[in-house]
């Protein structure tokens with residue numbers, strides 16, 4: 001009981017101290033400005049959780065560049081409102097909404113299957129959707145929510161769409177998978193025999209762990225593609241601290257303080273989306289060879305444990321087992 005409380009308390013303190021440090025650094029760094037991006041006519045992108053926040057701004061920008069963008073999300077009304085707003089701004093925008101609940105592996109499979117039945121190319125996949133600090137709970141398939149939604153759901157989605165990504169990368173720029181992670185990965189931990197955080201539960205730790213798992217996935221997946229000479233690249237992106245609804249599960253008094261501070265000091269969703277867009281379009285922009293961890297508009301080196309190749313491989317293999325993939 002006491003150790004569980006201490007674990008929860010310390011996990012929360014660690015995340016808030018990290019947030020404070022990131023915020024200070026953000027004040028020093030200038031917001032990222034986007035260069036003129038190449039047109040994306042004829043290219044297709046999927047953005048998970050593109051109905052609001054950072055994802056919405058990514059969808060809006062890609063649509064403005066002429067891409068056909070598919071928002072994968074749970075909330076149809078939110079998705080349709082997003083489309084309406086984008087189409088009011090850009091009459092030519094080609095944006096659609098498709099139901100995708102990352103907390104259900106069946107929903108992920110259905111989404112991927114119905115996309116593949118349409119025989120469209122897939123040039124950009126942005127694994128953006130996430131939950132943060134949600135109360136302890138399980139996905140439809142029994143996984144801890146942060147681990148299931150932020151990490152496993154996107155793992156399966158990418159896996160199921162891989163053939164299409166490969167095919168689409170053969171002519172023109174390589175296909176690009178962007179995993180939206182967070183600086184919170186720095187204090188995450190991958191405990192292979194407790195991926196569902198059964199021993200002690202802390203929503204703060206679970207979020208950080210899921211973001212580290214995403215970074216592991218991104219790095220290992222990229223290496224697999226490079227070894228197989230497959231025309232698909234993958235990178236992880238930290239958008240910075242951005243004023244969005246992601247913080248809605250914060251403890252109420254903290255939430256009130258956070259929303260005040262956010263208005264003054266956090267990045268806007270447009271600014272948060274900039275690094276995601278740069279990473280997604282860099283292969284088309286300057287023939288970039290992909291990979292790595294992006295933050296503040298460029299590749300950055302992150303903490304050493306994030307690149308432990310043995311742990312990455314073990315997590316990869318366990319995830320394949322958990323998802324029932326061969």
Ligand SMILES: NC(=O)c1ccc[n+]([C@@H]2O[C@H](COP(=O)([O-])OP(=O)(O)OC[C@H]3O[C@@H](n4cnc5c(N)ncnc54)[C@H](OP(=O)(O)O)[C@@H]3O)[C@@H](O)[C@H]2O)c1
Nearest residue numbers: 049053054074101102103128129130182241242244245246
């Ligand atoms: N905001 C920040 O300060 C910050 C910092 C670092 C990293 N990030 C990362 O940036 C990404 C975008 O976050 P955001 O700040 O834009 O948050 P947000 O506004 O809360 O957007 C999250 C999106 O994910 C969707 N989503 C949640 N659960 C889902 C599920 N089970 N299936 C499908 N979609 C689901 C949400 O849709 P619903 O309406 O269905 O919930 C929403 O559209 C996340 O990966 C986050 O970890 C954000």
